[in-house]
Amino acid sequence: MSAGGPALFDDDLACDVRDVYRRMLEDRVPDDEATARCTTEWAGLPPEEEPVFWLALAATQSSCGRLAVEVRSRALEVIDSGVDVDRWRGSGPAAVAARAAALASLREQLTGPQPGRKAIRRPWRDVTDLEAGAALAWTAGNGLVAVLRVVQLLEDPFARTVSPVLERLAWVGREVPPPDVVAGLPAASGWHGWEPDDPAALGRRPAACIPFRLRKRDPGWAEVGMVRCGHVPPRPGDDGRWDLWIAHIMWDGLVEHLEQRLTTFPAEHP
Template identity: 45%
Template sequence: MGAWGTAIFSNDTASDIRTEYREFVQDRVPDDEATRRTIASFAHLVERDDGELWIPLAAAQSEVGRLDPEVRARAIAAIDRGADLELWAEAGRTELTRRTAALQRLREQLLGPQPAPKRLRRSWRHVEDDLTPGDVLAFTAPNGRTALFRVVGIHRSRYGDSPELDVLDWVGEHVPEPEILSGLRAKRAPASGNLPERPVVWQPNRFRKTDPVWHEAGFVRVARFAGWPSRAARTPGHSGLWRAFSLSVTRNLDDGTW
């Protein structure tokens, strides 16, 4: 458990529990089912005496007015047993005092009047409805050198869609004709560690509406090869915003890496 403070959600596990539970609420999963699924995801914590599951789950439920009586009972029991205070005692008296106070505040909150159920709005997510497998994008750096990228798949998650781009093994000043373009192969990264030789893949993202889309970051679609097979499995690669991607490509083209 990585902790950065004494508050209820100031550690990795508690934060993950809260996030998962709130996502179920955002998805309009019924309360009982949201509780069951969250517990199932963290089943290895169910029997822990320190309440590592029950305390943050109860706190997360109380925040949105959906506190389950059984979850509350387990959380209160864990707090009354001293929960994880032995661990905090090792961090020093000040940290122990702060953690104790945080748990007592939560105890009072769980036993007090609960707010009405709240509806949580889903966060904005980018839906990729423009790029498709088979699209070829070009990016030209200020020095006139151009790199090419082929869309080989669209990775979709609750946080947004992002294309997977193979870096094509070509750099020049003029985009090749379609018959040459269609036959270009992807650059390969050498095997390293437990990873075999693999394509060099970029996965540009948008996290906010204000983040630029591909054509706003300087990329141009130069071809679309219909029927291009999408790669089923996600390939490990570089991830980042389109703007950061364009800056990285520019550096590679400037220094001759590509």
């Protein structure tokens, strides 16, 4: 079993079913279609896991005020047959009793009055407004300018976020370079203190990072003082796995690092 305990959502499969279903509701997928997608997604489960699917889907739909008749029937069939409790026999009497209690509670929930249909709010997610090739400039307290380019956009299909992968460019100066100069700048050699701990990773993308925001109120690239300064055409290797062996850092943390880098090690700039 993939379960860490007898509670309904102590099971990895149950959590996956719940999360996927709720994400579809967040994306405004119609109720019937969301149910159909789930049943299609998890069709062909092994016999020992199929009951978990129906229990999780029924519990989730009920909590959202969207309990489908067929899903309710399948879940009650699982509960009344005792097949799900039987899976816990090998875990001892305490686990069996706890699972039976969890299913009894779920049965009461499914057969009792259902809550009204709840609006599922789509949560905020960090999706950058930058595009691949965009160049950004930032000025440190001592006047030195750092120039970075967006190598690619990194999408996380599960979290549904889109983050830019930045590479620092080899620019030395106290002025923002013109766009034609920016377009031809090579990559910087690295960022002091950002080398990976794993010796096998040394030299892989040492001047790259992935900045992000955790919350909507967190500052983005413009709020931390970066400005657009041109565009860099695609380069060989831009479509590679840039998410490996590089730092993930919030935007305000990135400029703090740049400030330290450009003021503490100005002789090594860039």
